[in-house]
Amino acid sequence: MNYAAEAPAVWDPAFAHADDCMLSSDQCVVRGRHYFVKGLIEIPVIGSDDVFSWGVWISISSENFSRAADLLDRLGREAEKPYFGWLTTELPVYSTTTLNLKTHVHTRPVGERPYVELEPTEHPLAVEQRTGITMDRVREIAAAVLHSKSSERL
Template identity: 45%
Template sequence: MSDISTFKFTCSCCDEIHRGVPNLGSNAPNYYFSIPDEEIKKRTFLTSDTCVIDDVHFFVRGCLEIPLIGHEEVFSFGAWVSLSKENFEKFESLYDVKERRDNEPMFGWFSSWVWPFYTDTENIKSIIHLRNDGIRPYIELEPTEHPLALLQSEGISSEQVIKMYEYYVHGKK
């Protein structure tokens, strides 16, 4: 495997050379984006790590980590998983706990689209694994034949990461 420092690319949108694997993601769960703008403040509570909608839908942000083919480091996509109220309350109670990795993983439903490749990713069975030192949880997708689950187990190409970067940073489709 090559050293991660060798991962670099020239962006076709800005012609800049970027070094290192970009970390991309969604700022809110899918459901959040379906709420009319005039209702957002009344119906939602959103932080960089949690989201509550209508006091009945609970989400946490974690890291969907995908091996980067040919490199030691992984590609990390910031994604959202819905949790039961009980698991969400457990997550919140452990939020500031430095050593939390040994807690039981929690079941949830994947609640992010991974554009531009995967738009049918809503409600993939997922497990979130807490990590120590305030690091966002690791999202493990149920091993299935779903393309995103296969990507998590088999890896993503540099070309796919570059396309995703250009989409998220520059809006290139």
């Protein structure tokens, strides 16, 4: 019940050989000016203890990117204040774009991806994060993602 984007929407495979660009499983830099971290938007599944997660990329400031990198292997890093960011993953199962939704990135213990909290708007993704989704919706998302070449299984 997890699906993840391989890279931020702004990533171009041609960047892979550029000195000022970098893409790993957790971090991304584009042209030495744009910084991204990967995190999870978690959505409760109604009527169960399960959680559906989207693995997404968030654009954050260079200062917060440096701070997150400094804390990468530090115990207790989950005490860090959340970082403001912009969602930079297009989730095609929503009729309204998910690009540039406001977020807060919450650092978790070492070995765990950050938790991404969406600004509480009326965007369908933000509503689902707040209210949860049914198992039928999980199956609908899974069917859509399995037919999409832009996502990968976590």
